[in-house]
Amino acid sequence: MLKEHTLAACKGAGVDFPPTKQINPILLAYIGDVVFSMYIRLRLLPLSSHVRIVHDLGSRMVSAVYQCQAMQELEASLSEDEQAIFRRGRNAKSMVPKSASVHEYRMATAFEALLGYLFLEEREARLEEFMDKSFDIITEKMNAKKEAGK
Template sequence: MKFAQYQILKEHALAACKAAGADFPAAKQLNPILLAYIGDVVFSMYIRLRLLPVSSHVRIVNDLGAKMVSAVYQCQAMTELKARLTPEEEAVFRRGRNAKSQVPKSASVYEYRMATAFEALLGYLFLEEQEQRLHELLDESFVIITERIQAAKKKED
C-alpha cells in the first residue's frame, strides 16, 4: 500500500471513530486479520493478568508473558485445542489460518498461521460475547503453554 493510500484510509478511520453511536461490524464479516488483532489484545491481557500473582517484578512478568504469547506457543496451544472446536469455531479457525500476512522470523510459516488462527478465534469469541467459551479456551491454552514451557526448560537443564 502506498503512503498516500495509507493516509486516506487512516483519515477515513479517524472520521469513523468520531461518529457517535457507530456499531461494531459483525464479527463474521470482519477480516480475519482484524479478528486476530483483537484476539492478540485479549490473549495478551489475559496472560499478563494470570502472571500478576507469580511475581512482583515487572521484568519477570514481561519476559514470561512475551514468551507465552509468542506464535510458537500459541501454535502449540491451537494444535491441541483444534480437535475440540465447534463447527462455527472451525470456520473462524480456517479463515484465520488462511489469512495472508507477513510472517516474522521468530516463527515458521505454519506456526504463524496457526497462531493467527488462534488469535482470530479469540477475537471472534470476544466480539460475539461468548465469554464462557472464550474463558474455557483461554484457561486451557494457559495450561498447555505453561506445560510446554516447563517441558522445554527441563530439556535445557
C-alpha cells in the first residue's frame, strides 16, 4: 500500500519511478534500512513500554555488525536475482563508519539493499521470511554475546 501511494504521488507530480533493478544500490540500502528499522522496532514493542529500551535494543539490532552476521548465514539461501542485488550492494562504494569494519559495513549494505529490493518489488512473502530469519539470527547472536559476557 505504501509503495502504491508513493507511485501515485510520483505519477501525479509527473515523475516516473525507476525500475527497481536500475536504482543505485546505496539507495536500495537506504530503503532497506528504513524497512528493517521499522520491522525491528515493531517486533520490540511488546517487550517494553519504555521508548529508551526499545530504541537502545533496536539500534543494536540494526547495526552493521549484526546485519553482517545475519547476511552471512542467509547468503547461501539467496536466489539468482537476489544474489545479483546482494553483489551490487556489497560492492557499492560508500563511507564506512568507525562502528564497523569495511567487511561488516559492505555486508550490511548488501543486506539492506536486498531488503530494499524485495520491498520495492513487492515480494512481501520473501521479505517477511528474510526479516523473520534475520531477527532470529540477530537475537541468537545477541543472547550468545550476553551469555559470554557473564
